[in-house]
Amino acid sequence: MFPELNSLLGAGTDTVERGKFTLLCDSKTDGSFLVHHFLSYYLRAGCRVCFVALVQSFSHYSIVAQKLGVNLSSAKDEGQLVFLEGLRSYTDLLFGDNPEAEVTNPLCFLRAGSDLKPLYSFVSAALAPSAGQSWKCPVLILDDVSVLLSLGVPPLQLLDFMHYCRATVCTQYQGNVVCLVHGAEESGDEEKELLRRSLSHQSQVILWAEGLSSGFCKEVHGQLKIFRGAVSSGKKRGQTQPEIYQYKIQDKHVTFFARGLSAAVL
Amino acid sequence: MAAPCHRGVSAGDDAVGTGTSFKRKVRGKFPAIPGTRPSVHNGQLLVSTGVPSLDHIIGGGLAVGTLLLIEEDTYGTYSHLLLKYFLAEGVISGHEVFVASANDDPTDTLQDLPAPLTDEILRQNDPKSTKEAFGHVEDSQDMMKIAWRYQNMPKMEALPILSSRFGHYYDLSKTMPLEMSAKSHRFFLPHVKPPNQKENVSEVTCNYNQLLEAIQRVVHQEGYDGSNPQKRPKTVLRVGIESLGSVLWGDDICSHERPENQHSLTRFLYALRGLLRTSLSVCVITVPTHLIQNEAITTRVRNLSDTVVGLESFIGSEMEANPLYKDYHGLLHVHQIPRLNSLISDVADTKDLAFKLKRKIFAIERLHLPPDLSDTVSRSSKQDLAGSAKLLSSGCGPAAGGQKHLDF
Amino acid sequence: MMLEKLRNGGTPGVLLISDAAPHSGRELLHSFIVAALERGEQVHVLGYERSQEDFLLGFPAPLVPRLNFHDGYSDPLQWLGGPHSLGPSDFTAERIEALLRDSGSAVTLVLDSLSWILAHSPLPSVCHTLRELSRGQKGTASTVTRLLALLHKDLHDPGALRSVNLLADTVINMERRGDWDRVTVTHRKKSRKVETSEEMVRIRGDLSLEVFREKEMEQRKGQEVDPTANLTFNLRLSEAEREVKDSAILPFTFSDSKKSSLLQSGPGSARVYYDPDPADDVDEEDPDDDLDV
Numbered sequence: 001m002f003p004e005l006n007s008l009l010g011a012g013t014d015t016v017e018r019g020k021f022t023l024l025c026d027s028k029t030d031g032s033f034l035v036h037h038f039l040s041y042y043l044r045a046g047c048r049v050c051f052v053a054l055v056q057s058f059s060h061y062s063i064v065a066q067k068l069g070v071n072l073s074s075a076k077d078e079g080q081l082v083f084l085e086g087l088r089s090y091t092d093l094l095f096g097d098n099p100e101a102e103v104t105n106p107l108c109f110l111r112a113g114s115d116l117k118p119l120y121s122f123v124s125a126a127l128a129p130s131a132g133q134s135w136k137c138p139v140l141i142l143d144d145v146s147v148l149l150s151l152g153v154p155p156l157q158l159l160d161f162m163h164y165c166r167a168t169v170c171t172q173y174q175g176n177v178v179c180l181v182h183g184a185e186e187s188g189d190e191e192k193e194l195l196r197r198s199l200s201h202q203s204q205v206i207l208w209a210e211g212l213s214s215g216f217c218k219e220v221h222g223q224l225k226i227f228r229g230a231v232s233s234g235k236k237r238g239q240t241q242p243e244i245y246q247y248k249i250q251d252k253h254v255t256f257f258a259r260g261l262s263a264a265v266l
Numbered sequence: 267m268a269a270p271c272h273r274g275v276s277a278g279d280d281a282v283g284t285g286t287s288f289k290r291k292v293r294g295k296f297p298a299i300p301g302t303r304p305s306v307h308n309g310q311l312l313v314s315t316g317v318p319s320l321d322h323i324i325g326g327g328l329a330v331g332t333l334l335l336i337e338e339d340t341y342g343t344y345s346h347l348l349l350k351y352f353l354a355e356g357v358i359s360g361h362e363v364f365v366a367s368a369n370d371d372p373t374d375t376l377q378d379l380p381a382p383l384t385d386e387i388l389r390q391n392d393p394k395s396t397k398e399a400f401g402h403v404e405d406s407q408d409m410m411k412i413a414w415r416y417q418n419m420p421k422m423e424a425l426p427i428l429s430s431r432f433g434h435y436y437d438l439s440k441t442m443p444l445e446m447s448a449k450s451h452r453f454f455l456p457h458v459k460p461p462n463q464k465e466n467v468s469e470v471t472c473n474y475n476q477l478l479e480a481i482q483r484v485v486h487q488e489g490y491d492g493s494n495p496q497k498r499p500k501t502v503l504r505v506g507i508e509s510l511g512s513v514l515w516g517d518d519i520c521s522h523e524r525p526e527n528q529h530s531l532t533r534f535l536y537a538l539r540g541l542l543r544t545s546l547s548v549c550v551i552t553v554p555t556h557l558i559q560n561e562a563i564t565t566r567v568r569n570l571s572d573t574v575v576g577l578e579s580f581i582g583s584e585m586e587a588n589p590l591y592k593d594y595h596g597l598l599h600v601h602q603i604p605r606l607n608s609l610i611s612d613v614a615d616t617k618d619l620a621f622k623l624k625r626k627i628f629a630i631e632r633l634h635l636p637p638d639l640s641d642t643v644s645r646s647s648k649q650d651l652a653g654s655a656k657l658l659s660s661g662c663g664p665a666a667g668g669q670k671h672l673d674f
Numbered sequence: 675m676m677l678e679k680l681r682n683g684g685t686p687g688v689l690l691i692s693d694a695a696p697h698s699g700r701e702l703l704h705s706f707i708v709a710a711l712e713r714g715e716q717v718h719v720l721g722y723e724r725s726q727e728d729f730l731l732g733f734p735a736p737l738v739p740r741l742n743f744h745d746g747y748s749d750p751l752q753w754l755g756g757p758h759s760l761g762p763s764d765f766t767a768e769r770i771e772a773l774l775r776d777s778g779s780a781v782t783l784v785l786d787s788l789s790w791i792l793a794h795s796p797l798p799s800v801c802h803t804l805r806e807l808s809r810g811q812k813g814t815a816s817t818v819t820r821l822l823a824l825l826h827k828d829l830h831d832p833g834a835l836r837s838v839n840l841l842a843d844t845v846i847n848m849e850r851r852g853d854w855d856r857v858t859v860t861h862r863k864k865s866r867k868v869e870t871s872e873e874m875v876r877i878r879g880d881l882s883l884e885v886f887r888e889k890e891m892e893q894r895k896g897q898e899v900d901p902t903a904n905l906t907f908n909l910r911l912s913e914a915e916r917e918v919k920d921s922a923i924l925p926f927t928f929s930d931s932k933k934s935s936l937l938q939s940g941p942g943s944a945r946v947y948y949d950p951d952p953a954d955d956v957d958e959e960d961p962d963d964d965l966d967v
Contacts, residue, residue, distance in 0.1 A: 019728075033609050057543045063607040087540035094537050095482050110533075117753050150566045151536055152529035156793055160751060167748050171725040183569060189562035197828045200695035201789075202723065216617060227696045241852070242696075249609050 001040040001068055002033075004256045008226065008245065009205070013045040018137050019170050023203035024180040025196055028211030029222040031180060033249055035143045036061070038178045040068040043075050047175075048135035050126040052119075054086035054147040055182075067252045080135060082126035086147070110151055116161035124168045127175060138175035140165055144182040146192050155191045159198050166202060204228070208242075219264035220246050224256065299501055299546075301359025302330065303432050308608045313361070313502055313548055314433035316351030319630040321433055323619065324573050325603060325612030328550075330502055331543050332604060333535070335568065337555040337576035339596060342509065344577050344623070345552040346370075349506050351436060351628065352550045354379040356504035357448040358434055364484055364505040366453035366477055368514035375508075376450055380436035381443065383626060437626050453480045455515065470516035470527045474534040481505060482541055490545040503547035510534075510551045511558065511567070520557035528563055535570040574602035577621075590635060594620040598630050676859050676871040678883055680844060681709045685861070687843030688808045688821045690788070692835075694828040697850040700786075701877045702857075703824050704732065707784060708881045710820070711737040716777040720760060720770075722746040722790040723824075729786065732881070744773060750794075762794035767806035774817050783807065785823035788838070789830065797834050804841050854886055 006012060024034045032055070039061065042049050053061060061083075062072040075081040089107045102108055106122035109115065127138035142165075148158055162179065169175045181196045183189070200206050206227040212220060225242040245256045257263070305312050305326045312327030315334065321327045328334055338345040356363045357379060365372035458476055467475075485491050490503050511517050511531050518525040542549055555576070558564050568574045579596035580586040598619040603611040620633040680689070689706070693699030710717050711733075717740060721729050726743045733741065746760030764770075774781050785791065792800055807818050827835055827847075839845050847858040854874040861869045874886035902909050911919065923929065950956065 030605060030611075032605065036609065060607055064609060067609070087536070087543050090537055091482075091540035091544065094478065095486075115751075120753060147536070147570075150529065150532035150570060152533060159793070163750070164753060167725065171727070171748070183565060187561040187565040189565060192562070194829060197695045197826070198789075201698065201826050201829070206696055216613070251608065251610060254609070 001044055001070070002037050002254045002256075005034075005037055005254065006041065008243070008256060011041070013041070016042070016045045016047060016136055016176070018174045018176065020176045020205065021166055021170055021203045022176065022178045022205045022207065023196075023199050024178065024207050024209075025200075026180075026182060026209040027185045029209055031182065031207075031209035032143065033254055034207055034209060035141065035178075035180050036064050036068060037254075038139075039141055040065055040070040042139045042141070042176070042178075043070045043072075043080065046080075046134075046136045047139045048080055048082075048127060048133065048137070049075075049139045049141060050082045050084070050123055052084045052086065052123070052140070052142045054145070055143055057087055058083060058085050079133070084122065090151075110153070113152075115157050116148075116153065120161055120164050120168075123165060127169055127173060129173060138169055138173045140169045140175070140177045140179075142177075142179040144180040146181050146183065146195060149191050149195065155194050155198075158195060162199060162202075200227075209247075212246075219248060220262050221249050222247060223259065301355070301361060301432060302502065303327070305329065307612050308606060310606050312432075313359070313504070314355050315348070315550070316353075316355030316434065316436070317348065317628050317630070318433040318435070319628075320348070320575070323598075323600060323630060324575070327432070328548050328573065329604070329606055330546060330548050332548060332572035332606070333539060333542055334548075334550045335571035335574045336550060336552045337574065337599075337601070338509065338552050339577040339579035339581075340556060340583075341579065341581055342552070342554065343581065344579055344596060344621070346508070347438075347623070347628065348577075349508060349550060349552055350375065350379050353504065353506050354382065354436055354442060355434060356502075357442060357446055358382050359502075361448060361502045361504050362484075362488065363448045363450040364453070364481060364503060365450065365508075366455075366480070366506070367508040368455040368473075368512065369509060371454050372450075372452035373454075376447070376452070377441065379442040380438045381440035382434045382436055435627055438623075439625055451480070451484050453477055468516075468527050468530065470518070471530045471533075473516050474530055477507070478534060478537055478541070481538070485541060485545045485547060490547050491541075492545070501546075503545070505542075505547060505549040507549070507551040509554055511553050519563050520554060520559065523559040525560070525563075528560070531563070532566050532570055535567060539570060539572075568602055571602065572604040572606075575600050591620070594622045594631075594633070596621055597633070675885065676861065676869065677846070677857055677873050677875060678885060680846075680859065680861065681706055681883060684710060684713055684715070684782075684820060685844065686819045688804060688823070688841060689844040689846065690823050690825050690839065690842040691846045691848065692825040692827040692839075693848045694826065697848065697855070699824060699846070699848045701881070702846065702848065702855070702875075703784070703786070703822060705877050705881045705883055706822055707741070707782070708733065708737065710782040710822075711740055714740075715780045715782050715819075716740055716742070717782045717784060718742045718744065718774055718777065719784040719786060720744050720746055720765075721786045722750060722760070723787050734880070742777070746790075762791065765791050765795055765800065765803055767803050770803075770807060771817060777817070779817065780819050781817050782820045782822060783818045785821070787824040787826060789824070789826040792825075792830060792834065792838070797837065801837060801841055804838070808841075808843070 001013075011017065022038070024031055024038075026034075039049065039051060043065075051061070058072070065072045072081060072083070076083055084106055086107065089105055090110065093102060093105050093107055093111055096102060096105075102111070106119045109118050123140055127140060129138070145158060145162070149155060162177075165177055169177050179199065181192065181199065183192065185193065185196075206225075208225040208227070209222050210225065211222050223244055223246045225244050227242045244259060246259050246262060247254050247256045248262065255263075299311075302311050302313050303326075304310065307325060310329040312321075312329055314321050314327050315324075324334070336345045336348055353363055353365065353376065355361075363376070365375055367375065455473060455477075461472065461476065485503065488503065509515070511519055513520055517531060518527055519531060538549065541547070551571075553567060555564050555567070558567075576599040577596055578599065580591055580594070581596075585591050598621050600617060600619065603613055605611040616632050618633040619630055621628065621630045623629075679685075691699040691703050691706075707717055707719075719729065719741065721743055725747050726745055729743060730738055730741065744760055746764070748754075749756055749759045750761045752761065770783070774783070788800075804821070807821055823842075825835075825838065830838075844859065844861045847860075849856045849858075851874065854876050857873050857875045859869075859871050859873070863869065876884045876886065878884055
């Protein structure tokens with residue numbers, strides 16, 4: 001959790017806004033630090049989290065979370081965190097010799113080529129409210145959904161899946177969904193662009209990390225654009241212009257500053 | 267280090283507790299594996315690529331459990347060489363080797379590995395002789411004063427020399443002596459029996475699946491995934507795959523802009539990534555990305571790899587004649603450095619890198635202008651150089667964003 | 675003021691609001707819905723993109739009862755298998771007529787959004803349904819007097835987009851310019867005459883419109899037309915022509931040749947003879963007699 005980002009977004013660990021869909025994008029840089037932020041933020045805030053990790057293994061996220069002051073293993077043991085390790089599930093699917101396990105594998109749709117209902121069932125079951133639990137609100141985090149495109153899932157099916165996640169988690173359970181689409185606006189990947197644009201139509205907040213157009217720099221790793229209120233009348237009418245900050249990623253946290261005000265320049 | 271902590275290898279380790287993939291290096295918990303070292307940055311267990319300067323650029327070496335993607339140069343000359351260095355390094359370090367190819371027989375590739383500069387290894391292995399011989403190597407060999415009788419005796423070859431050193435130099439003019447051979451597994455596509463053709467599975471998917479199964483079999487049977495507590499490997503499995511995605515694998519991404527099998531390669535890579543992450547193995551693949559018609563596929567392939575470097579050789583290109591590049595054989599582009607177990611990645615200071623190949627060294631250096639030694643160099647040719655230097659910095663600039671715009 | 679006229683006057687037909695991420699045209703849609711409700715019409719919403727609660731947020735409470743929300747959001751593909759919600763197959767003229775059966779004659783139908791429908795149904799059937807809804811089918815007039823649809827133009831092929839735009843009577847294109855929306859309205863009248871206008875618009879908190887500046891497209895076009903284009907005569911000179919023109923000598927120019935011809939005395943010209951008078955006081959030193967010595 002990066003306190004500076006929290007203050008930019010107006011979020012705190014005491015109260016968590018509910019029913020929000022946040023889209024994270026990046027172009028010409030790696031926006032995965034945003035995923036780590038939201039994972040540790042929601043765990044700290046006491047939310048029940050379902051984390052669909054399609055890019056890295058559990059221990060990667062676990063070690064980074066440890067640096068940010070959150071213990072994923074114990075959160076998992078206590079039932080606060082449900083972790084789907086995509087890499088492991090996929091190899092199990094390919095090499096597993098247990099046909100029963102294959103049916104319950106959340107990624108079994110990849111083999112059958114059908115819709116993403118199994119993954120949705122996994123998510124909704126993981127976050128369904130049950131009696132006697134003291135977690136604040138359910139949160140779904142996906143890192144990163146565009147991997148599924150590489151695995152041959154058509155964009156439309158992926159969007160249907162996201163639609164259902166939103167309908168169930170945001171609306172029905174009054175929780176939050178955070179989702180990363182990596183590498184937007186590069187290389188003319190039409191499917192990925194369609195995915196990103198469709199999701200940005202549905203999101204309340206878009207965080208967009210961009211590499212500097214002037215190239216690589218040691219002191220400034222990129223800039224973060226925050227679009228708010230792309231959605232929903234009635235609530236506070238959102239600012240229409242994106243706020244832009246530059247950031248520098250350090251070992252355990254990320255510093256944000258106004259454009260051109262890097263500590264290295266001042 | 268990316269060393270996977272599987273139940274077998276790190277018994278009693280419950281710090282992470284999942285039995286999968288990356289794990290922080292805790293001193294003493296791992297049996298020391300020859301040819302590996304922990305990263306100074308994030309504690310990942312690293313192995314050498316066989317080219318020390320490449321190791322340096324990608325953050326000290328290849329993290330165990332990760333995938334290095336080498337984007338081939340136009341004729342595949344240098345990418346093939348890098349793959350051989352990677353395998354040779356495995357042979358010397360006593361690692362197990364898996365070679366897969368669709369065009370060159372892996373047996374030939376394995377027999378054609380470059381020989382390590384052995385005197386270096388001898389010195390390394392014997393600390394006493396290292397001290398003694400340091401600086402006097404030639405001296406003591408040329409004229410022995412006391413034990414002169416031995417002067418013309420053939421030198422003893424220490425038979426299978428295994429060096430625990432990290433990274434070696436090789437002599438390209440000699441091939442690896444036969445005594446030094448690692449335990450190797452080969453996958454040569456033309457020799458592989460096609461399985462019973464399943465319905466609606468394309469040929470290429472089928473080939474990739476067979477390769478994947480072959481790798482998985484080795485990983486599983488040799489205990490690299492820790493599933494077999496009896497077989498605790500004291501070593502690392504090195505997987506080298508050549509020209510993945512080329513037509514010889516049956517893939518059509520190189521021949522069509524909208525290929526029918528556009529997901530075969532990315533699916534394969536995802537599964538491979540999953541396999542690597544849960545085992546003590548490391549993989550290098552070369553892909554002819556310059557042939558891939560659809561750039562979206564190239565980007566997806568890069569995203570599914572961990573480290574990505576691209577080679578651009580000067581052979582047959584107009585850069586060959588450019589005075590700026592006269593000391594080099596090609597350019598090296600670092601496309602991606604992974605962020606492992608950390609928020610940051612070890613990005614090198616410069617992205618303008620070039621490589622040159624000599625008999626005993628494959629060197630990757632920061633690209634610079636050759637020193638102007640002659641007095642008679644005319645003004646015009648200097649300007650020429652300066653002009654091409656400009657061209658270079660714009661051509662190799664990290665993000666193609668245009669030079670005019672500066673953010674601050 | 676065309677946008678306000680459209681909003682307040684309740685022009686019948688199909689009206690498309692087409693937007694692109696990240697700037698949503700949803701507020702404008704809501705503003706049009708409020709206008710329809712204020713006119714006392716029944717409004718039916720086919721909601722695929724927002725939940726009912728989200729959609730109804732921000733509408734003035736007295737108007738909400740006349741707003742009928744048909745839920746296509748919670749389970750459009752029947753994954754949950756619960757109570758029936760709208761799906762892609764429900765987007766046909768018959769089904770929609772059935773939904774609207776009990777409401778009066780003046781009905782405004784809202785599609786939120788047409789993009790969702792286009793993604794899940796083939797283009798021809800969507801176009802047929804739109805046509806039938808706006809023109810009525812098999813001779814009977816449609817109960818839908820007005821159809822408002824939100825379309826995300828960045829999610830579709832340009833071809834599909836043009837086909838859908840052609841079916842609409844009014845297309846409102848939204849772009850973001852600073853704090854304002856720049857809105858381009860293309861409205862096709864019954865007489866098939868097409869009017870266009872460009873306006874800067876902001877939507878107030880109570881969903882009313884604030885028009886900042888408008889510019890009739892015709893006017894702007896008039897200014898931009900270059901009157902010197904396509905003339906039957908030549909206004910400009912080519913390089914060669916200019917050269918010839920510059921080298922031509924005007925008749926009254928005093929040139930060297932003229933001078934020499936003037937200096938040369940021809941035959942028959944008059945001469946002046948002067949014989950100095952002996953009494954003249956001629957000073958050789960000062961012939962003009964102005965030396966001030």
